[in-house]
Amino acid sequence: MVVALLLGVLGAVAVSVYGSPTFAALSDPVQSLMSVLVPFTGALTAGDVLRSRFPVLPRLLAASALAAAVGVFGAVVCALAATTSSAAFVWHDTGPVVAGGVLVQVVAQLVGTGLGLLIRHRATACLASIVLPLGLWFVLGVVYPPVQAWLTPYPSVRNLLSGSMNGLAWAQWSVVVVLWAVGLNAAGIVRVRRVRT
Secondary structure: HHHHHHHHHHHHHHHHHHHOOOOHHHHHHHHHHHHHHHEEEEHHHHHHHHHHOOHHHHHHHHHHHHHHHHHHHHHHHHHHHHHOOOOOOOOHHHHHHHHHHHHHHHHHHHHHHHHHHOOOOOOHHHHHHHHHHHHHHHHHHHHHHHHHHHHHHHHHHHHHHHOOOOHHHHHHHHHHHHHHHHHHHHHHHHHHHHOOO
């Protein structure tokens, strides 16, 4: 988690050094960088659930709360970096972008918990949290790009962090949440129940 937070800080510094970005322009790299490693804590948490009799849902809620805190941390980092910016409309869409950052981190975390519940080996689950969503995004980009935004998190993340969500973007985000956050965790909970019985 510390490495994820440091990546966010480094992302803000790197973007600020090369220009005068807006809050939204800072949020994209900061929240995106952190969201790569956030699922690891979810996978580790899920691994604890598999190796014990801990109830699953309280652990998922705790993991989601931790991810939301990461999203808020990213927003604070972006706000601090944006105070030095001379860009016009530096604070444009700040509210939606802050909310988007929190949503991005929570879904990233739930991808990690879902894969952690489904995959026994923790390191494999952590690696899968990167390889599966980005690998599918890449393959769909080659095969049929229009479905990328419906089936993979990355395009929806970009929309959320830009602050420019419309009805179509919210529909795509909803499908992504159902597939990657709800679906993976529901399948993982079924697996845990089978293992425990």
